[in-house]
Amino acid sequence: MIFLKAFLVGGLLCVVAQLLMDLTSYKITPAHILVGFVAGGALLSALGLYQPLVNFAGAGATVPLTGFGHLLAQGAMEGVRQKGALGAFTGGVAATAAGITAAVVFGYLAALLFRPRG
C-alpha cells in the first residue's frame, strides 16, 4: 500500500512541475522548478503541512525535491529547539548533509570517470 501511495504522490508532485513548465513562460527553466520546489517544500514544512504528506506517502513525499526543502526546514527548526537562534544556522544543512555530501562526492567522481557523450 505504501508503494502505491508513494507512486501517486511522487508522480503528482512531478505533474505539478511539468504543468508549471509547459503552461507558463519559457522563462521557467528546470533550475527555477528545482529552486521553487525546495523553497516551497521548506515553507509547507514550516506551516506543518508537509509532515502529514510524508506520513502518508513515505518516499513519495521525501524523494521529490520538496522533501529536501522539508528536511532543511525541519532540521533548522529542530536546531532552534535545541540551541535557540544558533540552531537556525546549524540545523538545516546538518539534516541534509547525506544528500549534499553524496551529490558532491559522487558528482566529482562521475566527472572524473566519465566523459559526456553529447
Added chain:
Amino acid sequence: MTTHWDSLPGEMQKRLYQELVNQVKPRPPVLRNAGAAFAVGGLISVLGQLIQNFFLARGLTLLDAGAATAATLVFLAALSTGLGLYDELARFAGAGAIVPITGFANSMVAPAMEYRTEGLVLGVGARLFTVAGPVLVFGIFTAWAVALLYHFLLRP
C-alpha cells in the same frame, strides 16, 4: 490581401508579429508530458521507498534510513548520468526526472562532467554548483528564515 507591412509603425509590427508567432508556435503536448512525468516521477519514488524499506529492515532509524536512501539515489543518478542515460530519461519524462532528488544529482554531475576539460578546480569543482548552487541557496535561506521566525514568534 496584403497590408503595407513596411508602412506600419514599429510597435504595431511587433504586436501583429507576436500574434502571428503565437498562432504558428507549436504547443507542448501537455497531456503526454504530464503522463510521462507522473509515471516516471512515481516510479522513482517507488524505487526510493524500496531502498528505504531495505535500510529500515537492516535496523536503521527512520531518519538514518532516509539519509541512506538519499545517498543511494544520488549515487544511482550520478552513475546513470555518467553513462549518458539520465538525459535520455529526462527527455522522455521531463519533470518526472527533474524533480526527484535524482534530478538534483543529475544537475550537479552533468555540468561537472561537461567542464572537466577546463580543469579539476575551475572546471569540475566550480561547475558542480551551477544548478545545485541556487537550489542550496534558496533552500538553506528559506529554512534559516522559517526557523528564526519559529524561534522568535513561537519561542519553543
Added chain:
Amino acid sequence: MGIAAKKIGQQTYFFHQPPVILSTATIVGPKEGQGPLGHTFDKVVEDPYYGEKSWEKAEQRMLEEAMQKALQKANLAPQNVDFLLAGDLLNQIIAADFTARVLGIPFLGLYGACATMYEGMALAAMLIDGGFAEYVLLGASSHFSTAERQYRYPTEQGVQRPMSAQWTVTGAGAMLLARQGAGPVVTHATVGRVVDLGSADPNDMGAAMAPAAADTIARHLEDTGRVPGDYDLFLSGDLGAYGLALANKIVEQKGYQIAGHFNDCGLLIYHHQRQDTHAGGSGCACSAVVTCGYLMQEMAAGRLRRVLGIGTGALFSKCSSLQGETIPGIAHAVAIEAR
C-alpha cells in the same frame, strides 16, 4: 547622396565580374550523415569528438579539414590565397581563430551567428570584385555539443526540448571564391539589417530570425527589380519549420509570393520525426554544409540554375537572454548562378 558604382537600391551589391565558386568542401557529424543529405557531404565523422580531447577541438579540426579540402580541390596552397574569412558560434570565434593559426592566410574573423557563412560569401565577393583579392577562402562551423553548452545546458543534463527548439548541426563548410575559373558565380549580395520584432524565447530562434529573413528577401527583390520567378529556389539558412512559415507570411505581407519555391537548409538536413530534431537544424554549419554540399551539387547537375541563399542568424547570448533582452535577427542574401 553618393552613388556607389556597384550598389543598387538600398542594400544590394551587384558584381560586374561575378566571383566564381571554385571549390567547396564539407564535413559533418554522425547525425547529419544519417540525414537525407548524408550522401552530399565530403566526409562524415562518426565520433563527435573526432579523436580530440574536447568538442571545441573537434569543431576546430573539422573547420580546418574542410578548409584544407577546399584548397586541395582547387589545387591551391594557403600562400596563394589572399584572405581567409571564417567564423563560428564559440566565444571569441576560437574555431575560426585556431584554423587561421594553422593556415597562415591573412585572416578576417567573422561573427554573424548562424548567418556567418553568407556574411563571408558577401564579403568575399566584394573583396574580389572590388579588386582586392584573387582568391578568398571562407567557411563556418558549429558543433551540437559546443553550442548546447554555450547557449543552453550541458549535454548530459536532463531537460525536455520544446517543439520549437532546433538541433545545432555538427560540421563545417568551406568555399573558395576566385576572380576567374569554372563554377557557379555569385552575382549579387544583399547585406541585411538587424531586425527585432520582440521575440525573446531562446528556444524559438526561427521566430526571432524570420522577420530579418523576410526583410532581406523583400529588399533584395526590390533592389534588383527581380521577381520571385527569377529564382529557382529561395534557400534560407536555419529558420526551421515554424520560422519558415513565419517568414513566408511576412514576405507575402510585403507583397511577394515565394511560397512555392522557398525552402530551408535546416529542414533539408534531418529526418525530423525519426531523428527527433524538432523544428529543424540550426547553427553556422547548417547553411554552410547544405550550401557547400547539396546546393552546389544540384547546380552542377543542372537541376537548379539560379538560387537566392539567405543566411539567417539570431544575435543573442546567454547573458543577453538572462538580462531580458529580446533576440534580434540578421539575414544576408547571396544570389548564386550556375555558369
